Amino acid sequence: MSSPVLDRVPSSECAELVDAAINSRQSIRAFTDRPVARHLIREILATASRAPSGANVQPWKTYVLQGSARDELIKKVCAAHDAVYANPDEAKKYQEAYAYYPREWISPYIERRRENGWGLYGLLGIAKGEKDRMHAQHQRNFRFFDAPVGLFFTVNTVMGQGALLDCGAFMQNIMVAARARGLDTCPQAAWNSFASIILPHIGAGEDEMLVCGMALGWADPNALVNTFRTPRVPPEDFTVWLE
Numbered sequence: 282m283s284s285p286v287l288d289r290v291p292s293s294e295c296a297e298l299v300d301a302a303i304n305s306r307q308s309i310r311a312f313t314d315r316p317v318a319r320h321l322i323r324e325i326l327a328t329a330s331r332a333p334s335g336a337n338v339q340p341w342k343t344y345v346l347q348g349s350a351r352d353e354l355i356k357k358v359c360a361a362h363d364a365v366y367a368n369p370d371e372a373k374k375y376q377e378a379y380a381y382y383p384r385e386w387i388s389p390y391i392e393r394r395r396e397n398g399w400g401l402y403g404l405l406g407i408a409k410g411e412k413d414r415m416h417a418q419h420q421r422n423f424r425f426f427d428a429p430v431g432l433f434f435t436v437n438t439v440m441g442q443g444a445l446l447d448c449g450a451f452m453q454n455i456m457v458a459a460r461a462r463g464l465d466t467c468p469q470a471a472w473n474s475f476a477s478i479i480l481p482h483i484g485a486g487e488d489e490m491l492v493c494g495m496a497l498g499w500a501d502p503n504a505l506v507n508t509f510r511t512p513r514v515p516p517e518d519f520t521v522w523l524e
């Protein structure tokens with residue numbers, strides 16, 4: 282099948298462009314307040330919807346929050362997050378629809394997770410016991426890291442686990458398509474436990490489950506937190522070649 286754009290570009294240049302969009306994606310945790318035009322968001326969503334899905338069911342549903350819809354949700358969730366911090370028993374009220382993280386961590390994932398957490402907090406000069414500062418940094422999630430656009434992804438609860446996989450492919454396409462337009466993102470599972478606040482706020486049906494949130498906007502080029510570049514293990518460490 283031919284592609285009207287890619288057929289015009291020599292394949293080496295094409296690889297360079299696509300790889301640049303993928304490689305330049307990183308989780309951005311400080312955005313400017315510059316708005317994102319609706320047509321740009323729509324274009325990104327249309328491109329992202331070319332993601333494959335089992336039997337082409339396209340199980341993702343997307344909610345785009347801007348303006349007061351965004352601001353009001355921030356108020357509600359930040360208040361809940363503060364209440365949990367003040368009284369950890371409150372956390373029982375807030376359940377995620379599926380376990381994103383394991384209950385028990387094993388090596389090498391636990392070491393990678395620690396390296397990531399301390400790398401980020403270390404960069405921000407937040408030491409281990411500084412709970413208030415950690416809470417404040419974590420709470421930036423619930424302000425979409427100041428991004429003017431918040432996205433939520435849901436799937437119907439009747440769908441199987443495969444729908445989460447499909448939704449992940451769709452989300453990755455959004456993040457790469459955003460990069461191709463100079464925009465940045467941060468995928469955010471942090472919102473998941475507050476689904477009981479988010480789903481009614483966005484008008485989702487009883488049959489929808491929250492898969493993830495995402496911040497979308499223009500990165501703040503002066504923010505220290507945005508210099509956080511995470512490592513990856515090389516293919517040799519995660520690939521088994523069979524011949």
Ligand SMILES: Cc1cc2nc3c(=O)[nH]c(=O)nc-3n(C[C@H](O)[C@H](O)[C@H](O)COP(=O)(O)O)c2cc1C
Nearest residue numbers: 306307308310397422467468469470471472493511
């Ligand atoms: C599904 C998903 C959920 C995530 N949730 C959060 C989140 O709630 N808050 C956050 O700051 N980062 C979140 N991240 C970002 C990861 O920490 C980040 O992808 C990882 O450290 C690799 O760094 P990079 O995205 O900059 O390459 C999430 C990433 C994924 C894929």
